[in-house]
Amino acid sequence: MRKMIELKNITFGYDADSPVLKNYSLTINSGEFITILGHNGSGKSTLSKLLVGLMEPQQGEIIIDGELLSEDTIPTIRQKIGIVFQNPDNQFVGSTVRDDIAFGLENKCVSYDVMNELVERYAQKVGMEKFLDSEPHYLSGGEKQRVAIAGVLALGANIIILDEATAMLDPRGRENVMNLIHELVEDRDKTIIMITHHLDEAVKSDRIIVMNEGEIILEGVPKEVFQEKELLESVKLDVPFAVKASYELKQRGLLKEVVTNDEELMDELCKLHSNR
Amino acid sequence: MQITFESVNHVYNARTPMERRALYDIEFDIPSGQFVAIIGHTGSGKSTLIQHMNGLLKPSSGVIRIGEKVIQSTEKNKSLKEIRQHVGLVFQFPEYQLxxxxxxxxxxxxxxxYGVSIDEARKRAYDVIQMVGLDAEMLGKSPFNLSGGQMRRVAIAGxxxxxPDILVLDEPTAGLDPQGQYEIMEMFNLLNRQYGKTIVLVTHDMDLVARYADEVLVMHQGVLALKGSPEDVFKQIDELKRCGINFPIPAQNYHTFANRLSLSIDKLPLTTEEFxxxxxSVLCGRG
Amino acid sequence: MNSIVIGRYLPGHSLWHKLDARSKILSTSLFVFSCFMINSWIFMAILVLLEYLVILLTKIPIGYFVKSLKPIFFFILLTFFLQVLFNHQGEILFSLGPIQIYDEGLSLGFFMSVRLIIVVVISTLLTLTTRPSDLTLALESLFKPLGKIGFPVAEIALMISIALRFIPTLFEETQKILKAQASRGVDISEGKFKEKVVQLTSLLVPLFILSFKRADELANAMEVRGYVPGRLRTSINQLSWRISDTVLLLICIGLFIGAIIF
Incomplete structure (x- = not known):
């Protein structure tokens, strides 16, 4: 597997005494869907700002797609990496959906015809093709986030960072954005890093990284990570319902194992019922 | 303090090309001391509804009674200001009002x-900062150096x-991490049980509704579609689906479980414990 | 939010909507200049009629224009009364104590009010029927010659476009903070001066904090999407000048010349 992102011994802090990230190392492979979990202030959003070169670590190096992140390589690296931020309104630059998807392409000096083709293709991909001429204040938060994702896709980035991209959305908006993300994951041609504090959004990821106070405290596939119910709760994270319920059922001697998602829970319970 | 809505209608930008009707004949009452949740998806009229409770919006027709006070379309702004003292409205992301x-x-x-003396106001600040679970020693500090969750508590303390006898909360948990959400909801619960405040909670989180609410109002397209205890409301599966409302996750799962085993459902579990x-009891009890 | 008209765009398919934004800006400017130069009622009647025809063409309800006049209603009234009360030309129509009304004052008061109204309406018409992105693109294109002397035309056009895009957001935010503070007993209409200052700060401080936060996040979002100030960019929006644009412009040049002559 090809390494897409490598963080080597990163230390970063806004002031020297209290680093937000401490000697942080992480490798992410090409095509991986990875979720970084942590409560507010655990350092997870700092990580995303470092990756896109908005901030610079005091120590350590960041290598993206084989290239060392530095002042000189930032422009080329930014072509490979796209980010969707938390606040849907504050990243919508264009005055219409079409303008906003095109913003990055305009900066790249893409020609009019190519640009139009790309904008329409990716508007369709995120299901916003009917809204190309809509202005942002007529769109819901979820719709704006989908437009932001289209903007990233149109630029041809092969790494997508979603920095709490669903945190300000209502349930419907969140569901739509999560469905879109899962669709992108199925395509398998993007490396996707999702930063969130919702554990239920992490269920389908290849790997989960749990952060607390600037350090990785837990790492693994969802199944392994969710077994650590107590550890997760101790770092202020809430485990998904299926984990909680199966954990409790295990305590009562009904289930043998903690399961991670609702479907598995149903299967296990039905099995139990028919075995009786 | 009791809240009563009597056939309340609201029309935005009446008699202009942008006219839009937001509330249709809303009728309900909330007894003093209750914990009420208002649910409905975005654009269902929830936010218009709660702004009527403290007179930020006046009804186009109909009457709202807050205790002895009355709000009608003809109400003067002066008496509305008076009402706002009794009905505290906490907007979404209240930290931005600091x-x-x-x-x-x-x-x-x-x-x-509201003309309270400085000494009295200072004493109240000392009391309420503790009610929201912060240390009184913080009073002298700037609110802008606090964490997001703490800022929100300060805003609520304000x-x-x-x-107020009534506290109306618009999505008070939005943007907080799970721990922050839990703590702030427990705080409202305490304000309700211990200090007797009537709580009106607007939320998208059905698990919060299941855990805390005595009574649920379901809004859909400007109409009060359902009203009742969480148990009663969450029983009306088809009606809730029509309103585009999700069930609490435990209820969803139990519903699937029961369907797969063709069990009859007497009651849907609303919390993980109940689930x-x-x-x-299905697996062990009853034989 | 839905109550403001300024800077708002109403999508449509009329001939007027489809005109090139440059010809609309130029024609509107010529129309406004003509309007300020004339002083004959006949000419004014022609302008009013033309404007009315364009409004009919666009099929936009008159209510929008009435609404757009609201913010300057006081100003129109003031202009009218200043003329009526202090313009002492022509013959006295009637007098009431110290107040004397002259026929020319009255006529001029009307004339100037009508002038203001049609100027505001034609400008509203321009913004209501032109996409903001086209407007800024047209401005950028019209001011391009200034770029040769080092004037940052493209940057300013982008700035205007972003400012326009955030007007509704800012308006919404102001409303929200006003309501939040009203819920804490703020009533701007009452209280002494000192109290008013505090109450105004309660609105302005949060607005500033939010705007700075927004500016910061927006700058980040633009930067990661490869925006570098001063560097050449292409545009997704293209203007296309057609015969109808030339015709419109010629009509307005004709009007303008007429206004100079009469």
């Missing part, structure tokens, strides 16, 4: 606007300092 140099001053702002109990 503006003073110190936490204490910010909390005192509301009471002072509303509590006016000593586990019910599943246990």
């Amino acid at each position: 503006f003073e140099e110190t936490i204490e001053k910010d909390i005192m702002f509301g009471p002072l606007n 509303i509590l300092a006016m000593n 586990v109990d019910q599943v246990e």
